[in-house]
Amino acid sequence: RTTISQIFADQDHFGGRTVTVCGWARTIRDMKTFGFIELNDGSCFKNLQIVFEDGVVENFKEIAKQNVGASFVVTGTVVLTPGAKQPLEVKAAAIEVEGPSAPEYPLQKKRHSVEYLRTIAHLRPRTNLFSAAFRVRSVAAHAIHCFFQDQGFVYVHTPIITASDCEGAGEMFRVTTLDMENPPRGEGGAVDYSQDFFGKSANLTVSGQLNAESFAMAFGNVYTFGPTFRAEKSNTTRHAAEFWMIEPEMAFCDLQGDMDVAEAMIKYIINTVMEKCPDEMAFFNSFVDKGLVERLSHVASSDFARVSYTEAVELLKNSGHKFEYPVDWGCDLQTEHERFLTEEVFRKPVFVTDYPKEIKAFYMRLNDDGRTVAAADCLVPGIGEIIGGSQREERLDLLEGRIRELGMDPEDYWWYLDLRRYGGTKHAGFGLGFERMVMYLTGVSNIRDVLPHPRTVGSADF
Ligand code: 4AD
Ligand code: MG
Numbered sequence: 001r002t003t004i005s006q007i008f009a010d011q012d013h014f015g016g017r018t019v020t021v022c023g024w025a026r027t028i029r030d031m032k033t034f035g036f037i038e039l040n041d042g043s044c045f046k047n048l049q050i051v052f053e054d055g056v057v058e059n060f061k062e063i064a065k066q067n068v069g070a071s072f073v074v075t076g077t078v079v080l081t082p083g084a085k086q087p088l089e090v091k092a093a094a095i096e097v098e099g100p101s102a103p104e105y106p107l108q109k110k111r112h113s114v115e116y117l118r119t120i121a122h123l124r125p126r127t128n129l130f131s132a133a134f135r136v137r138s139v140a141a142h143a144i145h146c147f148f149q150d151q152g153f154v155y156v157h158t159p160i161i162t163a164s165d166c167e168g169a170g171e172m173f174r175v176t177t178l179d180m181e182n183p184p185r186g187e188g189g190a191v192d193y194s195q196d197f198f199g200k201s202a203n204l205t206v207s208g209q210l211n212a213e214s215f216a217m218a219f220g221n222v223y224t225f226g227p228t229f230r231a232e233k234s235n236t237t238r239h240a241a242e243f244w245m246i247e248p249e250m251a252f253c254d255l256q257g258d259m260d261v262a263e264a265m266i267k268y269i270i271n272t273v274m275e276k277c278p279d280e281m282a283f284f285n286s287f288v289d290k291g292l293v294e295r296l297s298h299v300a301s302s303d304f305a306r307v308s309y310t311e312a313v314e315l316l317k318n319s320g321h322k323f324e325y326p327v328d329w330g331c332d333l334q335t336e337h338e339r340f341l342t343e344e345v346f347r348k349p350v351f352v353t354d355y356p357k358e359i360k361a362f363y364m365r366l367n368d369d370g371r372t373v374a375a376a377d378c379l380v381p382g383i384g385e386i387i388g389g390s391q392r393e394e395r396l397d398l399l400e401g402r403i404r405e406l407g408m409d410p411e412d413y414w415w416y417l418d419l420r421r422y423g424g425t426k427h428a429g430f431g432l433g434f435e436r437m438v439m440y441l442t443g444v445s446n447i448r449d450v451l452p453h454p455r456t457v458g459s460a461d462f
Contacts, residue, residue, distance in 0.1 A: 005044035007078060011088055015080040019090065021048060022073050022098070024126060027109055030064035037063075037095075039072060045128055045279055049089040050074050057095050068108065069101030069126075114449050121453055121462045129287070132280040133450055136273055137438050143272035144225060144246055144434075147265050153221040153248060158208030160227065163200055164413070166210050167361050168406065171230045172203035173241075204229035207431060208247050210363070210416055213392065216249035216427055217419050223248040225434075235457045237446045238335075238383060238436060242455040249429035255365075255374045255391040258428035259351050262378055262387050263304050265432070266349070270300040273441050280442075289443025295381075296441070298348075305350040307341075309333075309372065312352050315345055332359045333377075338384035349380045362402050363416075364390040376430070380440050389430025396420040 002019040023041030033054045038047035050072075054060040063072075076092040106120050107127060117124040124130045145155070161175050177197040178184065186192035193201035208224040215222045228245040248261060274281055274296065285293045307315070316327040316337055321344070325334045333341075333352070342350050354372040357364070364373035378387035393399040399420060403410050410417060438450040448454040453462045 003043035004039070004041045004046060004048045007048065007088070008044065008046050011078075011080060014078040015088070016078065018075065018077055018093070020073065020075045021090065022071070023048070024071050025066065025068055025101075027068060028064070028066055028070075035060075035064050037072065037074075039074065040126070040131075042125070042131060045131065045283065049086050050076065050092050050095070051089055052092040052095055057092055059095065059097070062097060063095050066097060067101045067103050067105055069105035071098040071101075072096065073098050114446065118448055118454075125452070128283065129444075130449070132277075132283050133438070133442055133444055134452060136277050136280050136284075136442055137450060137452075139273055139276050140269050140438060140441060141225070141434070143269050144265070144432075146272070147268045148221075148223045148248060151221070153223045154215065154219040156208075156212055156215045156219075156222045156224050158205065158211040158224045158226065158247075160205055161198075161202055162205045162211075163198065163202050164210060164416075165203070166205070166207040166363075168408070169206070171232050172206060173229050173231050175202045175204060206230050207245065209249065209429060209431065212247055212249040212429065213416070213427065214419055216251045216429070217423065217425070220251045221248070222250075233457055236335075237448075238439070240435060240447050240451055240454055240456050241460075243447070243451070244434035246432040246434060247429060249427065251425050251427045253391075253428045254426055255353065255376055255428055258389050258391060258430055259304075259306065259353075259376050259378075262351075262376075262389060262430050262432070263349075266304075266378070266386075266437075267300045269437065270296050270441065274300075284442045284444075289382075292443045302348065304378070305346040305348060306353065307346075307350060308353050309355045309375075312337075312341055316340060319345070330356050330358065335384045338377075338379045339381070342379040342384070343381045347381070349378060349386075351376045351378050357402075360390070362406050362408065363392050363399070365393045366398055366402070374428075378430075382443070382445070383436050383440055385433075386436045386440060387430050387432050389428065391426070391428040394420055394424045394426055396424070 002021055004021060007014045021041060023039040026038040026040050026047050029036045035052050037050040039050050040047045052063055073096040074090060074092050075094045076090040078088055079091055080088050107123055125134060165172055184192040184195045205228060207228060208226060212222055212224050224247045227242055229242050232239055281293050313327055313329050321340060323336055327337055353376045354367060355375045356371060357373045360373050360375050364375050366373055374391035376389050377385050380386050396417060400410050400417060403413055435447050435450050444450050
């Protein structure tokens with residue numbers, strides 16, 4: 001069995017040879033004594049033109065009456081057709097109708113809107129847009145593993161079910177085996193989770209970071225790459241309830257080193273995808289985001305900007321731009337602020353560092369000014385935040401103090417605090433939102449269209 005991409009990639013080799021290809025019909029034309037099938041097998045964009053002739057294939061009538069979407073196994077000779085619309089075609093000797101398709105097949109040969117395609121997410125991988133998006137997604141995932149593995153980072157599988165709330169934002173999906181219509185109740189009528197499966201309340205992870213830190217304190221450099229869950233009621237084009245995150249964690253590393261790794265990683269992903277997916281990138285460049293390839297090439301070959309939160313707030317305040325949410329020191333940056341910084345002020349990716357401690361998570365290292373923490377978010381044009389990272393608080397007393405200050409219970413973090421008791425080191429890490437990275441690579445503007453089966457507020461179909 002040969003893939004269509006192999007045939008197109010090595011035409012001189014395949015010309016004149018007999019091949020067997022398997023795929024789905026994008027179009028079928030019956031010209032009475034012969035016919036054409038445009039076959040796609042998902043290995044590339046290109047459709048393979050199959051010519052079938054009455055008398056040569058024994059089941060001509062059966063083939064000719066098939067509908068778009070049907071699957072076929074075709075055996076035939078590759079004929080090079082230089083000068084024709086397509087450089088080659090296959091003259092079929094035998095065609096097996098593997099699976100017929102019903103006439104109401106929803107993907108007809110016309111341009112469907114992405115909104116419509118979301119309602120048929122089980123079939124949309126068969127369209128050019130999604131075929132390209134998910135091939136890029138696959139290549140980008142592999143590139144990320146290569147980037148870290150080549151530098152000796154150890155890949156850690158952090159748990160999906162956890163008892164902690166890493167980001168402290170309370171946006172967790174609870175995991176329970178209790179009968180929630182009639183749960184055991186403790187003091188004051190609150191649900192008694194001590195009777196639950198784990199003997200305590202548990203949830204789906206919002207980040208693997210805390211667990212990754214314990215492995216960084218043994219292996220030095222580690223990374224995670226796994227699903228992450230957030231019950232954020234944000235119905236936006238960049239928030240999903242289930243998304244994938246890459247979280248490197250590096251011992252003996254400070255915030256500068258953290259940003260250096262993040263910047264090198266993004267450039268590596270861009271370069272790899274441009275090299276391995278030229279056809280897909282050309283497609284996105286033509287049909288989704290004109291100028292995409294040139295922009296990404298530029299990003300891969302120039303330095304990212306770095307600016308402190310305090311400077312960023314000044315830039316925004318002095319910009320004269322009227323924001324929906326006014327900016328002032330202490331406020332969390334909204335998407336409109338992030339996008340203004342990266343699209344209007346710097347016109348390239350920018351790291352914003354040293355945020356006020358009040359708007360960041362408990363584990364971030366307190367700066368000498370006593371009011372900011374060693375955080376670094378990476379913002380990119382078109383999306384806003386793509387990476388959130390920080391140097392971690394390695395000083396036991398300060399970390400414990402911050403946990404108490406936030407009304408959290410140090411008992412719940414006993415093992416995390418232990419990491420500071422036994423050979424704790426300076427360390428740092430970050431989280432890259434994988435879907436946002438794929439959006440950035442493809443120019444696709446809605447996170448629902450880079451997730452194979454998106455889960456967002458009010459939607460968990462398919
Ligand atoms: O900034 P966040 O919340 O950082 C963390 O979770 C840290 N524990 C990471 C670390 O230091 N190890 O999330 C990291 C990134 C964001 O920058 C964003 O790209 C993505 O995860 N992200 C989401 N992507 C899609 N849908 C959501 N609801 C997301 N929430 C965060
Ligand atoms: Mg963040």
